Amino acid sequence: MNDMAHPLGRGVDRVDGPRKVTGRAMYSAEFALEGLCHAVLVRTTVPSGRVASIDAVQARAMPGVIFVMTHENTPALPQKGRAAVNPPAGRVMTLFQDTTVRYNGEPVALVVAETYEQAAEAAGIVHVRYETKDAVLGFAHAKRDAYRPERGPQDTRWGDVERGRAQGEVFVDEMYTTPMEHHNPMEPHATIAHWEGPHLTLFDSTQYVAGVRETVAKTLGISIDHVEVRSPFVGGGFGCKGSTWSHVVLAALAARQVRRPVKLVLERRQMFGPVGGRPRTEQRMRLAAKRDGTLTALRQDVLSHTSVFEDYTEPATRPTKAIYAVPNAALAQKVAQLNVGTPTFMRAPGEATGTFAIECAMDELAEKLGIDPVELRLINHADVDPSRGYPWSSKKLKECYAQAAARFGWEKRTPAPGSMRDGRWLVGYGMATATYPAEMEKCRAVAMLEEDGRYVVRCSTQDIGTGTYTIGAQVAAEVLGVPLGQVRFELGDSRFPRAPVSGGSMTAASVGMAVRNACLALKEKLLTGATAPVSVEIEHSPSGEDERKLATRSFGAVFAEVRVDRDLGVIRVPRVVATYSVGRLLNAKTGINQLQGGIVWGLGMALMEESLLDERNGRVVNSDLAEYHVPVNADVGTIDVTVVDENDIAFNELGARGIGEIGITGVAGAIANAVYHATGRRIRDLPITLDKLL
């Protein structure tokens, strides 16, 4: 394993690490272009209605102000700006094509000035008058008009759920709710738009370089050959940077008007609305089981919110389709419209929310049956994919339960709630199953041998902190049989071969396979006499689960210890232990780090994160990092992550399934179950804040 010629799998240091720790890594807002000017967004202050008038006279007269863009002077776009609505890349944007106001905080004007300070000040004195309409802001009200979305996850049934219920002897029927959340990567969304004649270059913080290119070209009605997107470093994404949102196109439009490069960086509070978030969910979960613990029926009815102008459905039924061997199931999804920005995929969309509901319900069932929670999950282990009957490409979940339980010390748990104490602390142990699908998408890469003897591999993919720079170089070095230092992997540039969105935990497999195949093809060429400089570009086109009749999914087991102050209700999580079945880890160091980070997200979801909507005016009340609580260092105790030895070559030749999202799944369930075990209080409404325990 210490052989430098075989770097794959080893925990080598991140190749971009030195650039990141010295501040030399260049993020999107940091490119200094000649003549750069600064833009600041003005947003609506009412949740519904229309813009009656905009008075920008005073703003335009401010020192340094170059341009104020509103619906009155924004060029008309093809299909009113809706020419590229095709998620994940393209969404319904606000591009000042009309006067409609659909949510509070929606972009309504853009001020461009010589400096940021001048633009910010002028943005504050753009006077907008509105004709307001009644807005729908209460979820209780909105859900009266809930409907099945046309796109997105569809209702699923298998077996006969009524018959299954009739066979049941023990039942759970509970409602689990999760709040609106926002991604809040540390780097805010940022775009620099730069026109040179008909050519547009965008420096954009994105999880999808190719998606931005295609969406912006189509939306502006220009040739895709005239658009270039660069994104060499992305300061976190977690889903919100997977789509092209309004500010990207607005920056391009403004730059074209002022004939200078324009930089638009969202303010932190502007990231609570126009760039998506996790929708609020209500999940009614109904389980039926025999006395021996065997599940006979499962029903899940999910309701999530969306905006009034685009459907996004939180696919919380997706994990339920695969997690346990239940013969009869009926899973349904509905959405309800609110006057808010459209929600979007946020780390483990569907699985983060869905596993909270099913894993709490399983814990409730285990208690009713008097069966250990781990044992109940083993009884209902899905040996094949329950909804379609396909075999798994590889699944080592039983090993995960055993390994994590042993590392955690689960055998020390006494089942009765409130039975474990340490001084003033009520101690609780809880566990849950983690799961996330494994998918690949079509991806291209080019491999080259340069005259100086160095190998260069290029792919337009993104490194959003996930280690793509590093594992790409590792895969190439492994295939080419050369030391890591002899390979350079370049990414984040639309001039490179097309890669899919960095989302859905599919980058390692999709990009990894394209890099592998390109390097194999290059090696072949070199063996047959080609000499430097030489390059080979290939496309890797994977086939899906249904074509192969093979189910591909990762699993894991999460165990959490919580301590609840018996008087104050303060909740601490001193340790989390998790073991995953995720195929082969391509880099032990970056891989474990990412799984740990996912668990930190789970901790935030369980105990802190919640965007509070003011139902009077539609604003998120806590739209900053002081009031929207994410875990800080002191909130995190020990996190012990291991993976079982696995090599999923039925999925792909690298044996890797992808790990970006599975870390968050199951964690909120494990913590909620541990809180119940500590206190006897079953909290089914996230986040579990101390007021709910008092």
Next chain:
Amino acid sequence: MNSIPRDPPQDPRRRFLVPGSDLDPSFGAGLPDGAEAALAPGAAVAPAVHVRFTLNERPCELTLDPRVTLLDALREQLHETGTKKGCDHGQCGACTVLVDGRRVNACLTLAATLEGRRVTTIEGLSRERLHAVQAAFVHHDAFQCGYCTPGQVMSCVALLDEARANMPSVVTPDLHAGKPLELTDEEIRERMSGNLCRCGAYVNIVAAVRECADGEGA
């Protein structure tokens, strides 16, 4: 500051205080008269101020809009972009730099206040080889996306100085003098909690800081 216009535009407090478009316009109302006069209208179009300070051991002279923060001066005027803007409100720590050796949020520090001060940013931490803290962060993979990292590193450098000076934190059990401060993991977590890491690399950050702290003790 000697050319304050006679005829202030409407609601000058709002003009100065509103950093973007989103602040409630009533914010800042009710300031004492003196404060209002001091902030008012000239601030919006105030002549440039001149400031000299030391940046990473080199003299630095800037002529700037008095509203410019140290963070924006570094990023937009000096093109020293290693210092990051995460929130612009002093809530995330991504912009942490040292001023006279103490850690501060550059986004809450007006550049005009730095006359004669000594500013150290991530760019000034190392010249050819990585600083021990930077090396420890790489070795322990104490980051993912890297955006909070310069701030984390600067915080860690300051933390080690603070520990050396026996400065207590809220979790320090014994404040009585004479006892050298012990940098337990709890102390490290507490002292690094002003720096958010949304990727959640906290376990590795603690390991990196731990290595630096232990290296010093040895």
